Amino acid sequence: MKIEIDHKDFELMITHEQVKKRLRLIGIQLNVVYENRVPIFIGVLNGCFMFLADLMKQIHIASEVCFVKLASYEGENRRDEIIQLIGLNHDLKGREVIIVEDIVDTGNTLRRMLDLVKALEPASVAICTLLLKPDALAYQFEELAYVGFEIENQFVVGYGLDYNGLGRNLKDIYRAV
Numbered sequence: 715m716k717i718e719i720d721h722k723d724f725e726l727m728i729t730h731e732q733v734k735k736r737l738r739l740i741g742i743q744l745n746v747v748y749e750n751r752v753p754i755f756i757g758v759l760n761g762c763f764m765f766l767a768d769l770m771k772q773i774h775i776a777s778e779v780c781f782v783k784l785a786s787y788e789g790e791n792r793r794d795e796i797i798q799l800i801g802l803n804h805d806l807k808g809r810e811v812i813i814v815e816d817i818v819d820t821g822n823t824l825r826r827m828l829d830l831v832k833a834l835e836p837a838s839v840a841i842c843t844l845l846l847k848p849d850a851l852a853y854q855f856e857e858l859a860y861v862g863f864e865i866e867n868q869f870v871v872g873y874g875l876d877y878n879g880l881g882r883n884l885k886d887i888y889r890a891v
């Protein structure tokens with residue numbers, strides 16, 4: 715099936731049924747690994763909102779959830795880009811943290827997120843991402859423990875992911891053609 719978003723063509727890549735099936739398996743894994751550890755799931759906005767909402771329906775152990783946003787601004791020296799974590803209202807010291815992303819592409823966002831989270835001294839940090847583009851990844855992350863789908867280096871949209879701000883509401887995931 716083909717769709718058009720903001721004058722760009724996309725074709726169906728991963729159906730919502732496939733996503734749900736994969737989420738059930740990831741949920742089973744997380745329920746086992748984190749039993750009695752009361753993990754905190756930290757979703758990185760905006761893209762993760764649908765994935766994290768559906769993932770949490772598969773989590774049956776005691777756990778907490780929060781959402782953060784990464785914001786950047788330029789320091790006095792124009793080349794200094796300062797990155798801030800906005801919205802975190804939990805003390806992460808000694809906690810078992812699971813960072814939830816819709817997609818890890820170059821890995822730049824995750825690199826920054828990990829630096830900020832690790833500075834807060836959690837007991838452990840794992841990453842759960844719905845999509846991973848291995849060929850675009852500029853770093854190796856040993857924390858990348860839960861991956862929904864590895865995909866080719868193509869732009870994707872839907873299920874939280876946007877193209878020019880549009881398409882986040884689509885249930886299925888589409889790739890640019």
Ligand SMILES: O=P(O)(O)OC[C@H]1O[C@H](OP(=O)(O)OP(=O)(O)O)[C@H](O)[C@@H]1O
Nearest residue numbers: 759760761816817818819820821822823
């Ligand atoms: O691995 P990277 O190359 O850094 O790309 C991945 C990031 O890009 C997207 O966020 P974006 O900054 O577009 O914000 P959004 O979630 O609000 O769409 C996505 O949600 C990831 O957080």
Ligand code: HPA
Nearest residue numbers: 819868869870871875876
């Ligand atoms: O392929 C993508 N689609 C939408 N947003 C993104 N952010 C990083 N990669 C992507």
